[in-house]
Amino acid sequence: MSDITIDPTAVASSGAALAPKPPAGGVDTLSAAAINAARALSPRKVSPVLLGALARLADFGSLAALGAAILWLYVAGTDDVGLRYFAALALVPLATVILVGSFGGYSFGAYRRPVVQVGRTAGLWAAVFGCFTLVLFFLKMGEDFSRIWLATWFASGFLILTANRVGFTRLVHGWIRAGILERRAVLVGGGPEGVELLRALTAEKDNDIRICGIFDDRDETRVPAARLGYPLLGRIDELVEFGRQADIDLLIVALPLTAERRLVELLRTLWVLPVDIRLSAQSNQLRFRPRSYSFIGAVPFLDVFDRPIADWDAVVKRTFDIVIASLALVALSPLLLAAMAAVKLESSGPVFFRQRRYGFNNEVIEVLKLRSMYHERADLEARKAVTRGDPRVTRVGRIIRKFSIDELPQLINVLRGDLSLVGPRPHAVGHNELWKEVVDGYFARHRVKPGLTGWAQVHGWRGEVDSEEKIRHRVEHDLYYIENWSVFLDLYILLLTPLKLIAAENAY
Template sequence: MDGFGLDDLKNVPPDPNQEGQGLHKTHALAPRLAEIASKGAPGKSYSTVVLTGVVRLVEFSMLLAAGLLLHKLYVGSYWEESVDYYVATPVMCAAAIVAFQSFDLYTTASFRAPVRHGLKIAAGWSMVFVAALAAVFFLKLDGVFSRVWLLGWYGVGLALLALERAALAVVTRRLTRSGKLDRRTVIVGGGALADPVLRALAAQDDSDLRILGLFDDRADARSPDVVVGYPKLGTVDELVEFARHTRIDLIIFTLPISAETRLLHMLRKLWVLPIDIRLAAHTNKLRFSPRSYSYIGDVPVIDVFDKPIADWDIVAKYIFDKVVGGLCLAVASPILIAVALAVKLDSPGPILFKQRRHGFNNEVIEVYKFRSLYADAQDPLAQRQVTRDDPRVTRVGRFIRKTSLDELPQLFNVVFKGNLSLVGPRPHAIVARAGDFLYNEVVDGYFARHRVKPGITGWAQINGWRGQTDTQEKIQKRVEFDLYYIENWSILLDIYILVMTPLALLKVENAY
């Protein structure tokens, strides 16, 4: 698996023993899977990485505020304020966070059990003050810092930590019960190799894994219907469709590394999903250096694919979309009003046109646009692409389509509905075609562009691949650029694309 990447999947020939690759066809969900999906994942999950990061920030800020407030009320009132306090206070707060981290106090398990971990909290906070007192003694600073302030801050800080951890326990337990902190997991591969992996995962205390079951293409004695109490739910093709209907966060392969061809055939189907994919190394006899592994609890795994945007990246992109999108909406409001009036006066019919398109993870979303076709010629399914001098396009429609002003209402999708991003692969209509073929029939791995939220503008658009996609080459190129964006995403790339978008709009040769 050394040097494994997307190019390896592109070069894998179709598996002759399988009915398709799960890329070109959609499958009806089997009744058993439909029942599990109907019970459903509890909406969006919360990243434990973000949760623990927020707790660290809250505790640092809380302790800092307490220390500075006591300094203001006591030292500042009775003594002259000193800059030494403004240096020592944040340093001690940072040391406390490091101490808590060393005691494993930033895990969901510790959040749920504040009483059991209370002594560790007290020990970590006490260690900071013991170290501070030692520094005061050895550096002969006993005349610099008030002992009343140190004692008061110690007591207030300990009380605040106790109250904060008690409140955090209530919130964490509620999130745990609702499944919002679970990592919904499926196992690919069954039989003897899955057995020790499942037992090791099940033996972990306070694990956030919720294993739904197994998927395996084998239907013989090598793959029994139940392994360690977990049922076999279906094939890998069915897993692809299952992941479109319910939330799955993690896929763990229990196949041996030596089964490279079989692994690649399965990964060729699964890489289009926005899901972390890991290869269990628990039973593999071939050993790599420790740095080659990550761990799920005590189980070593090899990272195969990661969600393109996860944890703090999701937070950064969300804030970017809401803040910058809101500013764009405010700045563009006069243009929105002017275009709305022009559309209304130019031809009878609604101002806005709503179209169902593919969004994140193939979810069907409704996207807003200014109406650019005559009301009786609207094509909500995009069964017929707009061409040069198309008689269905209104006079105002020709202008707003060439300048992409018809896309401006999608700012409402970004700011209020949240189903679009400012930057991302453009959402395509559900039955959009390149010539006589659906897009997913033309491009192998087409649905991989849905691993991130679609956007108003994107990497493909600023590189000249906007407008009509009437040929297979055009949609292939667009998807190629979309996948490059997904694999290389960063906030800086989003900013660059937004800055370059107005220049790209000057090229109107493909926009009709």
């Protein structure tokens, strides 16, 4: 049978009648049990990203140190230790770490299969060393390196990489048992399928999934899974708000695949959250190709949605933001200072304007802008959109809004971590409440951090929003960006943004 693939945009638009309205928002929509559970989930000190970084550092450091020790013992007294040796001590371990990482050797699941990983890592180490010796041969540099050093480093490298895998496997298992390293999950559906799944997960040794509770539309007396000791936190339509309040990683839907209509309802409701969503395949009789599943031990799941820009992608994007925003803030500081002086000279009031907008996972953030309106006419909640010839906007304000100079202070928001350089533009709080009624799946924009510029803006969808069509196009472009993100896409958008600002005609 073929693989299952689900298009998020198709889920968001497949029949408005099926989708229950998202809750109005706020902690008061949750039960007391759900509020207490959300507050109990404190931030974690150890994450899979940190684990992967430590493992990479351990492999690189131990291989380099091992090579240096052998070099000192066997070569230093008998041969000239030149730059070539130090280059090899850096490049060979680095190439090994990159290759092991490309084959998933530093993923969280790798430490659940240590025997497989030991063999795979040994093969990759051999491949790197083989390529290194071939390069030496073709460059006629073989005589420049000690053969004893090369052979000893190669053989002992197997031992150190194996020791690292065994050590990290034990460390991970210990952290899982202590609850330090875990995936926090919520079970959606507490019927017989949920009971079977919970029992299967409990039977798995070193299971890293912690079920924080159950959401089901039935009362506790009619939810079999609740009798296993897991709290019933509320109804399914309250789960979106719980996902915004609680630090969770995973939603597991435990319904039979035959309940197609109900599954579509749930997915259309839940996909707006920035979490992984899995369908439990434990009790399903249908069987798909092995690559369709992810496993926890022997427990199968069907992967439906993955959290976008997660793990190392998030680290890369954050690093990109900090570096580019810092350089941009320095380079554009003369323009920013001149604009600040012009704003202050033209009208009284503060230079900066702070506005509440929705950020990642629907959290309210405060973004900085240069004030473009008369202070006494400022609209903090953006209840009325700025239109052409708006009397509230100053003369300087029209210029800085035209070329988005008023947005430059948001580089500070980027450095603080509230915004990204590229992403869906953050909308004012009042606009969100309006537009979520217009566009189904609107809140899926908040699965990533909002940005200074975005895919929608470089395609002309910026400025005044005076029709349903405009907001629909914005959301479509935002969702495309989220599903297709890459560093190169961010760079392309940043390079295109100044050109689009010059040609813009719909920013007032």
